[in-house]
């Protein structure tokens with residue numbers, strides 16, 4: 185039993201798979217996303233099925249108000265959060281240099297600023313209690329030079345690697361989860377259809393991904409890359425010349 189878990193982006197895709205698996209394992213939950221109706225519906229389903237406590241927080245994590253609401257839940261000493269899943273994320277369809285810089289600012293806020301603030305609050309609360317776990321959902325894109333999305337994910341992987349070492353003795357495990365392509369709402373929200381460019385074998389299932397991630401968390405890994413195929417690809421990406429990796433990576437989005 186890990187107690188209460190807070191999952192950002194819990195209404196769809198990978199975050200929703202985390203919420204369902206953690207509920208199945210008996211965790212109480214705090215679910216964060218922007219769409220209140222959808223949050224309430226997910227929460228009601230999980231309460232009914234698993235007899236757990238589920239709180240919802242409607243929050244746009246790119247705003248100070250939204251971020252503050254999620255931080256408050258992490259610092260609430262009466263209802264401590266033992267596992268933070270920093271998952272909410274999105275991507276722009278166009279490459280940096282052609283996008284609107286205001287959209288890039290929002291992306292930076294969602295992909296880097298929000299997880300940084302939530303991690304800060306969680307680490308302070310968890311080290312005080314002497315235990316806690318944080319999963320930062322990154323991507324195998326962190327290992328390839330591919331515009332701002334991969335740069336944001338590289339930041340998350342780097343800080344997770346460091347925090348995993350830094351806070352181990354304080355009883356806090358921090359892990360970056362690096363999925364490959366997963367069938368979720370992510371690409372549809374981006375307005376792209378990756379089916380023509382991404383072969384079938386490259387797609388992962390969110391439920392399987394989450395179980396592999398939780399196994400790696402139990403092993404206190406700093407970086408989790410589920411599936412053998414993506415372990416191989418991630419290793420190649422890190423050691424092959426970056427120009428070759430970038431050319432190959434440009435094919436899929």
Ligand SMILES: NC(=O)c1ccc[n+]([C@@H]2O[C@H](COP(=O)([O-])OP(=O)(O)OC[C@H]3O[C@@H](n4cnc5c(N)ncnc54)[C@H](OP(=O)(O)O)[C@@H]3O)[C@@H](O)[C@H]2O)c1
Pocket residue numbers: 192193194195196197198199216217218219222243244245246271272273274294321322323324362363364365366367368369370371373
């Ligand atoms: N799918 C992939 O192939 C893939 C691969 C590698 C890594 N990832 C990463 O996995 C994570 C989850 O992606 P996904 O594929 O599961 O995406 P998804 O299916 O589009 O779900 C995104 C979730 O994040 C929430 N969200 C989006 N913007 C938000 C904001 N500003 N504030 C609060 N919540 C927000 C959404 O709910 P609302 O719209 O209601 O806010 C939704 O619950 C992301 O960090 C992504 O970069 C995805």
